[in-house]
Amino acid sequence: MTDASPLVSASDLTVRFGETTVLHDVNLRVQAGEIVTIVGPNGSGKSTLIAALLGGVTPATGRIDRAAGLRIGYVPQRLVLDPTLPMTVERFLSLPRRVSARRAREALERAGVPEIGNRQMAALSGGQFQRALLARAILEEPDLLILDEATAGLDQPGAAAFYQRIEEVRATTGCGVLMISHDLHVVMSASDRVICLNGHVCCEGTPEVVAAAPDYRRLFGEGTQGALALYRHHHDHTHAHDHSQDAAE
Numbered sequence: 001m002t003d004a005s006p007l008v009s010a011s012d013l014t015v016r017f018g019e020t021t022v023l024h025d026v027n028l029r030v031q032a033g034e035i036v037t038i039v040g041p042n043g044s045g046k047s048t049l050i051a052a053l054l055g056g057v058t059p060a061t062g063r064i065d066r067a068a069g070l071r072i073g074y075v076p077q078r079l080v081l082d083p084t085l086p087m088t089v090e091r092f093l094s095l096p097r098r099v100s101a102r103r104a105r106e107a108l109e110r111a112g113v114p115e116i117g118n119r120q121m122a123a124l125s126g127g128q129f130q131r132a133l134l135a136r137a138i139l140e141e142p143d144l145l146i147l148d149e150a151t152a153g154l155d156q157p158g159a160a161a162f163y164q165r166i167e168e169v170r171a172t173t174g175c176g177v178l179m180i181s182h183d184l185h186v187v188m189s190a191s192d193r194v195i196c197l198n199g200h201v202c203c204e205g206t207p208e209v210v211a212a213a214p215d216y217r218r219l220f221g222e223g224t225q226g227a228l229a230l231y232r233h234h235h236d237h238t239h240a241h242d243h244s245q246d247a248a249e
């Protein structure tokens, strides 16, 4: 794996579910050491793109390439555990593979929650729970960390602290990071590159470039209203791209 070759890439990717085209002509690359964030309205294909990159969805056309031997750490949006099941955080980190108490502690330290090893999973706050998921992903020693709206349900300071932790993990391990987020303002500052998705890539670039892009502004609005506009978006915008195939239309 050279510096120049991406950890993972999608080339002219189109994904269909039955008759519905969810993604079309998507090109994306994530290099080692960079933090790439995908933003887009609900139903714009973000999770589908992640699933395709992970190999869980077969492209209709185009291709996905992963670097040989790529190790991926995945942090899901949420994980539902039976609340009546007694399970400490340390034990949770040993699923599915047993890890030593020392490694579990190190991973929790990196995730910013060194003190929760003996706590019950069911007793964690939302933020602590997501940190436990992050610690589990870190234990994979990933080349690429993938997070699917991992801060959903956290307040803005909680989300900001979480992303800061992600940046530290990237700085110490050199892994690449690909994340989906709705915390637009927080994420913009934590990302090297932002990809605005709406069935296709509407615009992409550094956070500054994307924030100034007309397509991004049409989708998300400006200022603090932008994040709210995300949920209100009804595809009432018009722009140069052809949205006729977008499933979300």
Ligand SMILES: Nc1ncnc2c1ncn2[C@@H]1O[C@H](COP(=O)(O)OP(=O)(O)OP(=O)(O)O)[C@@H](O)[C@H]1O
Residues within 6 Å of the ligand: 017, 022, 040, 041, 042, 043, 044, 045, 046, 047, 048, 049, 247, 248
């Ligand atoms: N397995 C599936 N079978 C059929 N349709 C699907 C499947 N998975 C997703 N879809 C559809 O594909 C579209 C994109 O879904 P996806 O979950 O990728 O969007 P998203 O951008 O992640 O949305 P959100 O922000 O709401 O999480 C939606 O219209 C969804 O209903």
